[in-house]
Amino acid sequence: MIYLKTDEEIAFLRESNLLVGKTLGELAKMIKPGVSTLELDRIAEAFIRDHGAIPGFLHYQGFPNTLCTSVNDQVVHGIPNKQPLKEGDVVSIDCGVLLNGFYGDSAYTFEVGEVSEDIKQLLRVTRESLYQGISKAVAGSRLGDLGHAIQSYTESYGYSVVREMVGHGVGRHLHEAPEVPNYGRPGNGVKLAEGMVIAIEPMINMGKRNIVQEKDGWTIRTVDRKPSAHFEHTVAIRKGDAEILSSFEFIEEVLSLQSQK
Template identity: 45%
Template sequence: MIIKKSPAEIEKMAAAGAIHARTMKLIASKIREGVSTAELDQAAERFIRSQGAVPSFKGYRGFPGSICASPNAMVVHGIPGPYRLAKGDVISIDIGVTHEGWVADGAVTFAVGAVTPVAAKLLEVTRRSLFDAVEQCRPGNRLSDVSHAVQQTVESEGLSVVRSLVGHGVGRSMHEEPQIPNYGDPGKGPMLEPGMVLAIEPMTTAGRHMVRMGDDGWAIYSQDGSLAAHFEFTIAITADGPRILTPWHEGDDGL
């Protein structure tokens, strides 16, 4: 069942989302050669807690980190640790914030210094596919219109959508119905209605779409070792159109 939120509840989610966006901007300021993913995790946790919120991922199904930090061929669910960023890396930073019982979820893939043309294209196209998906988050559209928008943007550029991982509903729980694939024909699935809140998250690779599980049981990698990217917003469907509740893109810092 898709749990719709009242306007007041969406405002509470937006408050969590504002903390999320500030956390992402803090992490963006720390992305540089030599920084460890553990150091990024510690900075995020300290800041989230300073805002009266908690990191949603910490302890979720046993996950040990406060954020997911997934470099290069790792698509998602990277456990922060000793890995130090190197020039030319790309790294997905996925952050969940819970504030007063409401969850906000979002991700950005960052370039560490100058990256290859392939990496730059992957990040630009994946980010663009997220915004194209957001444009479909309007009452009267179907859920698969969102999915199709991602696929169309990504595959038209010769890149691949990871098919075994999905976005999801979000609210008081990290994962609610519905599941949101990043591919599919338009015009199918539930009709979008005001009050639905969705975590839309294109996950892509520069190679093929297949993935594999890492030895730690959490990290998911592109099967062929190609670079991966991941961008995510929490989006509320409103009568006036889509409302981005995790606005990490706002401002002039290049996110």
């Protein structure tokens, strides 16, 4: 069942998603070589609770932490740990909150110190592909249009799209219908309608698309151990352009200030 949201519900969802954006912005200040993902997790949990919300991922289906932190060849669902991040790493941070009965969900892949040019391009293209997908997220389009936009853009650079992990509806539940693949054929799939709220989250690999789950039961990594990138926005479907409910602005403000130092 796909639930169409009222304007009032979308306003609540916007509030939840903005808090996710602010949380990721707070983490952007801390990400550097030597910091552990477990430290980032503690900061995120405190920040979310200080703002009157509950971490959306903590204990969700047994997940042990507030953040999913996926480093280098880890695609998604990495569990925070004490291992320090190293110069040249990348870390995808996926964060969710529950506020006023509605979930927020967004992800961003961060550079740790100075990364190689080929990694920079993977992150740039993956991020751009998210907006390619969002451009098709309008009432009357189909999910195949959205997935195809992401797939064709990233594959034109020689990258591959993870098939098994997909985006999803967001609302009073963290994961709602429909599933939102990052690949597809134009004109195929569920028709998008005004009031749908979906998380679009390209997971793009530098190498092959094949993935494997680690023994911890959560962490997904690339089979060939090549890097992966992940960016995610939650959007509301409208008759015109999609309304992006989450935000990268808080992150970009921090990264811009850091680059000026």
